[in-house]
Structures are given as C-alpha cells and as structure tokens.
Amino acid sequence: MEEIIPGSIIVTGASGSMGKAAVKALALKGRSVTMACRNFQKGEAARQEILAQAPGAAIGLLPLDLGSLRSVRAFAAAVKGSAPAGLLNNAGTMPARFSLTEDGLEQTVGVNYVGPYLLTRLLLDEFAPDAHIVNVISLTAKYAKIDEGFLHKGPEDFHQLRTYATSKLALMLFSIELAKRTSLHVNMSDPGIVASDMIDLGRWFDPLADIFFKPFCKRPEQGAAPALAALETNTTARLFKRNKCLNLQECFLNNPLAGLLWQQTARLTGLSDF
Template sequence: MNTNWTIQNIPDLKGKTIIVTGGNSGIGFEAVKEFSTKGAEVISACRNIQKGEQAKAEILVVHPKAKIEVMALDLMDLESIRKFAESFKSKYKKIDVLLNNAGIMMNPYTLTKDGFESQLGTNHLGHFALTGLLIDLIKSTPNSRIVNISSMAHKMGKMNFNNLLFENGKGYTRIKAYGQSKLANLLFTYELQRRLRAANSSSIAVAAHPGISDTNLGRHFENMWLVKIMMPLYLKMVQKADMGALPGIRASVDPNVKGGEYYGPDGKGERTGYPVLVESTPASHNIEDAKKLWEVSEKLTGVKFGI
C-alpha cells in the first residue's frame, strides 16, 4: 500500500479561503495551483502583479474554474503590507490558511524600504507584520492555520540579537543572514503556537520546509563560479517544485496536522521526498530567543498581535 502523502491526499477545499505569499513562482505557484484545483478561493499575494497574473493564467489553462485573486504585497515594504491587509479585510471575512511562503535567499546586503536587512526583512519581519495585521480574522475563522516556510538552512542559523539587522552591513554574509531568517521563521512559528494555545484559540501555527527544490530561489548565486562547478551534482540532488511544495501543502490542509509541527521531505538528509513530520534544531525551540524575537519584531514593524 502506498502511504506517501501526495496531492491525492488534499481534501476538498470548497469554501476555504487561502492566502499564499509569493504565489507566482516555485513552491508558492504549486501551492496556489493545488489549493485552487481542490476548490479553495486562493489569494496569490505577489510583489509583481504582472507575474502574478501570468502565473494565474497558466493555472486557468489547466483548471478553468480555479478561483484565484492576485493581490499586491511587497514584504520589503511595511506600507504595502498594511495596504494588502486593509484591502484583503475589506473583501474577505475569513482566512482558513495563511501560507507565509515568499522568500529571498543569499542576496547581497540590501535594505528593505523600512531599513531592515532584506533577508530578515522579507522572510521574517514582513511575514510577522502580515500575520499580526490579519490575526483577528485568522482567529475568528475556526480551525484556521498559519503556515511558515522555513528551510534546512535554519540549522546554520544563529540569532544575533546584538546586531540582528547587520547594521551598515557589519558582519553580513549571505548565508548568515539567510540562516538567521529561516531560524526566525521557526522561532516565530513555535512562539505563535504557544500564544494561540494559551489564548484557547482553535487556530494553529505550523512550519514546513521544501528540502532542495528547483525554483527561482537561487537567482542571486547563479553567476558564482563554485555554483557553476557544482551544478551537475546539484541537479542530481534537487527535486521539482511540485514535490518541494508538498510539505507546505500538507501543513496547510492535512486534517491530522497539529499546532507546532514541522513538515519536510522524507528522503535522505530531508533533501527530497514525500512530506513527513521532521525535527528542527534545539535553537529553534529556544523559548527565550523566541520571546526576544517577538518583542523586537513588534518594535521594528510596529505591529502588535494582542495575543
């Protein structure tokens, strides 16, 4: 008997409202496709509307009945995040799943519009603010979920609260900043889950990672000589985006998922395979760091959750 969790296991999603950040590419695109195919109303939150519409059109060719709305969201800009939340709330009255998927990886040192180092700014702070601005609607939707996409790179991550944002580029390395941002995704997930549980909410917070998947994420190191040399080996190790999307999809819709769980591929080194429960590092379960990150994230973004 085949016990692998696949898209065949996605339940009927009619009547569900699902937000996917970064829905125009890679893992997010696959998630939008599968959720909408199963009947959910999906909001694909994209920083580039044209790319979002193009991706939507691709899905509609195969699934003409898919209900997808592309909405503008730039996670590198708090004003855009606020506008997205306001505009969403004016149209929709529930959120069954918020899939915080969008991300950037290992780009040169740059700042968001609000002056945050861009990897932490996009991958964590932007999603923290988005979640906080939507939390009332999420909490008022029974059995809703917040799903954060982390990475195996969280294992290399270290929270440097003395210089969280690599001020003026001090100490910045691409991998340090990426690792820290992906560790932050998990610290945020587990702290959010503790707070939801303490508030007796039926909403849960869950995390997932896609292993190593062939998407557009590596755009910032395509030209590096080491990457070129390693490319044939890399291509043997990676899986297609549709497989990489499965852990996040499972975390979003499998009725057996519980708050605080973390899903990833079941293959060797969690690089490829079908989604199963996986472990994250002890650092990701550090309660003190989670509280500190929460406080500093509220301060930096100006978004308070009230839970």
Template sequence: MRKTVVITGGNSGIGLSMAHELARMGATVCLACRDQGKAAAARDEILQRTPGAQVELYKLDLSSFAAIHAFVQAFAQRHDRLDALINNAGAVPIRQQFTQDGFELQFGGNYLGPFLLTHLLLPLLQVAADEGGPGQGDARIVHLSSIAHNLGRIELDTAKGRKPYRVLPAYAQSKLGNLMFSHTLARKLPAGITSQAMHPGGVASPIYRELPRWQYALMRPFLIGPERPGKLAAELAIGAQRRGENGGYFSIQHPRIVSSTAKDLALQEALYKQSCVWADVEPLPEQVRTRQAVKPA
C-alpha cells in the same frame, strides 16, 4: 464552504506549485506577489490546469511595512475571513540589500515582513477559527523555514546590517526566525488557529536566481522539483487530516532536525518581543494550550 488561502510569492517555484494544488483542492487562491505581471501569468497557468479555479491577485512587497499594511487593507475589502496563510516568499541576495524600513533584506523581508503580515491578518483568521463557536473552527498558518535554520544564530544587532555581509549566515538567521516564530505562535495563538513550519527540501526554485551560474549548475543535480513541497504545504494549509495539529516542523527530505536554538523558549520570547517593537504590533498574550502531536512528513 470554499476555503480562502493567501500565498505570499505564489507566482513561481514552490509557491506556484502550492497554488496549483490548492486550486485542485477547491480553495480560493489569493496570490500575494510583488511582480503583478508574473502573478497574472501564474493565474493563467492555474486556470489552464484547473478550469473554473478561483484565483485572485494582490500586490504585496514584504520588504515594505507600508506595502504590507496596504495589502491587508485591500484583502479585507474583499474578504471578511481567512482560512489559511502560507508565508512562502523569500529572497537570498548575494550582496547586502535593505528593506524600505532600513532592515537587512533577508532578516526584514524573509522574517520581519511575514511577522507583520501574520499579525495583521489574525483578525480575519480569527473569524474562521470561531466558526461554529469560539475556537471551534479551523484557521491555519504555514511558515516556510529551511534545514539551514540549524546554521542560524539570532543576532539582533545584525537586523539593520552586517559587517561583513555573508549571505548564508543572514539566510540561516532569517529561516531560524521563521521557525521560532511558528513555535511562538503555536504557544500564543487562541484555540482554532494553528501554526506549522516546513522545510521544502532542496528545490529548483527562483530563490537561487542571484547565484553565479556555475554555482547553480553544481547544485542543480541535487535539487528536487517544487511539486512535492507544494503538495505538503497545501495539505498543511487545508488538508482535513491536519486539522488541529499545531507546532509541527515538517520536511520533504531527511534529516528533519530542529536545532536546540529554535526550541529555546527564552530566546523565542526575546525575538518575539523585539520583533513586535520593530513591526509596531501588540504582542499576543500567552495561551494555556497543548500542542497536538503531529505526524512526520
């Protein structure tokens, strides 16, 4: 059966490379993007490279809870199951901005939006997880974190704004949140659904579009192309060799360090419970589940 995969922000950069690789692997690629013009151009590029690929476009703005609900409703009208979700989209605004629900944009769009999206898509992931019997199937969630999570601190009082606003602490907190959410899901998800996180490396990507030109020019020689992280994400999402792996953290480049903060179970739980309140979702119960050893990548 053809796998169905949702990629947030799959119209450029790393997300587009993921989409190319997934299309090559035979998946139905669902591009969930804010800019539908860019999404259409991405679909054309994918079809040029992989004729006959199945590519669907959906409108999704992760900075709006209402838009996230609308996307899930639209997706569920076309699909009764989901094999993999890749939480890829992110933003790094150099000036403080806010989501439609009043959260600082990096915390709200990079972390809290994917948090809500993941919970709303769990029923469709559960269908894939139960194929062949309860918990006997294979559904997966992949989160884009960053090595910058090591600089992050969870400061819940900054969720709705920072004074002063500093872009790196805000970004690092959002990426720490992504990794902690992945670890939390690895403990809480029922059998048949797994959660993994990855650092894509320093990638030449539109995420840096708001940086001053001189600053990007200094960074550019040290950045890699999006192809390698795209392949890793696709492998984690549907690769047969990754089936059953749960709770891992992967990176294209060294070092592959996971901060002690990201492993703090009490802090994971505090962030999770507060995020459920903010996103207005029911918390998942704790599952009695072992974490399968993962291969370094």
C-alpha cells in the same frame, strides 16, 4: 485585476516556483486561493497559467511586497473582512549582496522575517476559526545562530547563506511563539533543496550548477508538498518535511530569545506585544 477571494488560502510568493506549484495543487483540490505577489504582471501570468490547468478555480490576486511594511499593511487592509482560511508564508529571498528595504532593514531579514511577521499578526483577527498558518523555513535554520542584535545588523555582518539561515531561524521562532499564543494551527514546512531561482547564488558557477546540481534537486511540486500537508493538519508547532510531521527539538521549542525577538519585532512594526 486585483481580487481577494473570501475564505481563501493566501499564498505569498505565489508567482515563484513552489508558490505557483502550491496554488495549482490547492486549486485542483477545489480550494480557493488568493495569490499575493510582488510583481503583479508575473502574478497575473501565473494565475492564467494555473486557470488553464484548473478551469473555473477560484483564484484571486493582490499585490504584496514583503520588503515594504507599507505594502504589507495595504495588503492586510485589502484582506480585511474576507476571513482567510489560511496563510502560506512562502515568499523568500536570498540576495547575494547587502541592501536595505525602504524601512531600513537588511533585505533578507525584511522579506523573510519582518514582512511575514507583520502580515501574519495583522491578519490574526481576520482569520476564519480553525485557520492554518504555514511558514516555509529551510534546513539551513538548524545551523543558524541568532542574537539580540539580529534585526539591526550592518553590511559588515552580512553573509548570503548565514543571513538567509538566520532569517529562517527567526521565522521558526516566530512560528513557535505564535503557536503558543494563539489557538490557530501554526506549522512550518521544509521543502528540501528545490530547483528554483532561489538556489542561483548570483555567482560565476551558477551555469555549472544548472547542469550538474539542479537536475538532482527536487521539483517545485515535491518541495511544495510538505506545506500542502501542513495546511490540512490538526497539529501546531510541528515541522513538515518530506512526508513527515516532526516534533521540534527543545532548543527551538524553548529558545530563550524567542520572546525577546517577538517583542523587538512588535516594537519595530508598531504592534502591541500581545
């Protein structure tokens, strides 16, 4: 059943590895949560699994496809008036091949950056005072390069890891820009390398990685821990990684492209510059 819990923390990708771990940890702490899931049935199964371990927890569930700006707008409309206490932008994707969202964006860019940008901005007037926004980035963002044409790259520019890293860098720059423009707590979390579906690259060596690589990766609970800390902090524009709260490097904090990217994405999604 679709349900939004007033005053809850919204968790996107809540039926995935780290999303589910985060919802469970929040529920066990007595926080109310609204799970935002692309696959509603999978979301409901995850909700029941968590409720079995945290009986009586207040856990709502709403559909959200971040690859569809229409779906993002419908989600934001459903949440209206519920004063969310926070938003954990956890959902993410790293497809092996180039494909477009229904809005004509490259899938990785649409799901990892444009969808969360629109969702967060649409919720800005809805959040409870003192709300926390946490964007899940990746260590790959540190090595990414972004340029003015980032939002409209074609198949010739697509590279699974590079495109993913750039989408996470864009999410980082958005977080920093948002922290400068609002009084909310806007922070980032880097989970490290976590044994989840995400690190299946869709290649012939995936079964080997399952045996020789995944056992040495972090568990989803460990990967979700920095995000959970970031949901309780008084800081803003910081990076939560392992058990640390880090200041960002100057090249991220004052990236000359951050403002332009904000404006371009606002135009693309039909929002004001703000």
